[in-house]
Amino acid sequence: MKKNKFTNFFKLVGEKIVIAAKYLIKEYKVLKEKEGYKKFIASLLAIVLGLLIGIILIIINKPGNALNGIWRLLRGPLNNPFGFWSGIGQLLYRSTPLIFTGLAVAFAFKTGVFNIGASGQYMVGLFAAMVVGILGDSLGFMQWPVAVLCGALAGAVWGMIPGAFKAYFNVNVVITGIMFNYIGLFFINGMLDGPLKSKMVNQAQNRTIPIDQAGRTPYAFLDKIFPNSGADFGIILAIIAVIVFYFILNKTVFGRELKSVGYNHHAAKYAGVAEKKAIILSMTISGLLAGMGGALFILAPSIFNLGNTYNVESVVLPAGFDGIPIALLGNSNPIGVFFSALFISYIKQSDLALQSIGISSEMVNMIVAIILYFSAFSLIVSQYVSKFLKKRKEGKELSIIEEEAPKEGVL
Numbered sequence: 518m519k520k521n522k523f524t525n526f527f528k529l530v531g532e533k534i535v536i537a538a539k540y541l542i543k544e545y546k547v548l549k550e551k552e553g554y555k556k557f558i559a560s561l562l563a564i565v566l567g568l569l570i571g572i573i574l575i576i577i578n579k580p581g582n583a584l585n586g587i588w589r590l591l592r593g594p595l596n597n598p599f600g601f602w603s604g605i606g607q608l609l610y611r612s613t614p615l616i617f618t619g620l621a622v623a624f625a626f627k628t629g630v631f632n633i634g635a636s637g638q639y640m641v642g643l644f645a646a647m648v649v650g651i652l653g654d655s656l657g658f659m660q661w662p663v664a665v666l667c668g669a670l671a672g673a674v675w676g677m678i679p680g681a682f683k684a685y686f687n688v689n690v691v692i693t694g695i696m697f698n699y700i701g702l703f704f705i706n707g708m709l710d711g712p713l714k715s716k717m718v719n720q721a722q723n724r725t726i727p728i729d730q731a732g733r734t735p736y737a738f739l740d741k742i743f744p745n746s747g748a749d750f751g752i753i754l755a756i757i758a759v760i761v762f763y764f765i766l767n768k769t770v771f772g773r774e775l776k777s778v779g780y781n782h783h784a785a786k787y788a789g790v791a792e793k794k795a796i797i798l799s800m801t802i803s804g805l806l807a808g809m810g811g812a813l814f815i816l817a818p819s820i821f822n823l824g825n826t827y828n829v830e831s832v833v834l835p836a837g838f839d840g841i842p843i844a845l846l847g848n849s850n851p852i853g854v855f856f857s858a859l860f861i862s863y864i865k866q867s868d869l870a871l872q873s874i875g876i877s878s879e880m881v882n883m884i885v886a887i888i889l890y891f892s893a894f895s896l897i898v899s900q901y902v903s904k905f906l907k908k909r910k911e912g913k914e915l916s917i918i919e920e921e922a923p924k925e926g927v928l
Contacts, residue, residue: 623849630680710829
């Protein structure tokens with residue numbers, strides 16, 4: 518009797534496992550036909566291939582210390598001397614501006630515009646926030662929120678201008694974007710080397726003075742969870758931005774209109790969408806996101822609450838350019854962008870650990886570049902494969918129809 522009970526029990530469990538397996542197989546077949554799944558696999562493949570080539574380069578560069586170098590590369594922020602949670606917190610801290618620049622580039626991509634000017638918008642946003650953060654001490658506890666808002670608005674204006682040139686004069690947005698990167702850079706440096714020099718610049722170090730304490734974004738509760746890491750309220754704002762981005766593009770009429778311009782601007786115009794307005798708004802929102810990223814970087818309290826500063830030199834900050842591979846790797850999906858920014862930041866944080874054993878920090882940049890190229894290549898391949906399979910499927914269906922149709926002259 519007892520044996521029969523056990524037999525029935527295992528039989529029932531086996532049946533449930535078979536049913537669950539059939540359900541999972543069915544769901545997988547549906548999932549693999551979806552475009553998002555194909556893009557995810559393409560990005561995952563790019564990351565794996567990029568890391569493999571990076572590992573090979575480390576072996577060639579430092580054969581005697583290759584295992585140590587590979588281990589340090591894969592550990593990323595976990596090489597942090599303050600421990601695991603400090604490493605994770607620093608990952609979040611370093612990822613915050615990258616999430617915003619990635620979202621900025623991705624938002625423009627979704628509407629068919631390549632915003633290569635994200636670096637200029639990032640820098641202008643940083644500058645506007647820095648001015649309020651240093652000179653706006655009369656604002657009291659409202660100093661940091663006002664500084665963030667000013668940074669976002671400055672970035673929005675800087676993004677709107679190339680958008681307007683594209684919409685009304687059909688000027689290539691790539692050209693105006695690059696130009697405005699340098700116009701923004703020299704405008705900022707001119708202001709800091711001129712009227713604002715005595716108020717904002719430490720002339721001995723040729724860098725700005727730290728932001729006022731009230732002008733810095735608060736740690737909130739994150740300094741308790743991630744001590745000695747610099748993680749602050751900025752990462753929470755980044756998560757909110759990801760959610761808002763997703764909601765606007767996928768759940769609103771406005772977002773669908775913007776995406777329709779990206780898919781086919783002629784069809785969107787025929788359907789009644791104001792194409793020029795869509796381009797300008799797309800670039801404005803994109804600039805707002807990049808400007809907010811710059812603002813949150815300069816206003817961050819950083820590790821040990823020392824604050825961040827800006828070096829007065831003729832170099833465009835790379836954070837905006839980093840947004841391009843992040844957006845490509847994340848397939849311009851806000852959730853994908855969020856995790857891509859975390860991944861890129863994770864890999865980049867291994868550079869100091871690699872340098873300590875004699876491996877150049879440029880190795881990390883090479884790995885990121887390889888991942889980007891593989892990402893773009895795998896997407897192209899997946900598109901061609903999808904088209905080939907679709908044509909093959911249509912050909913089979915057509916042949917079946919022809920076989921089943923009654924032949925002419927046969928009753």
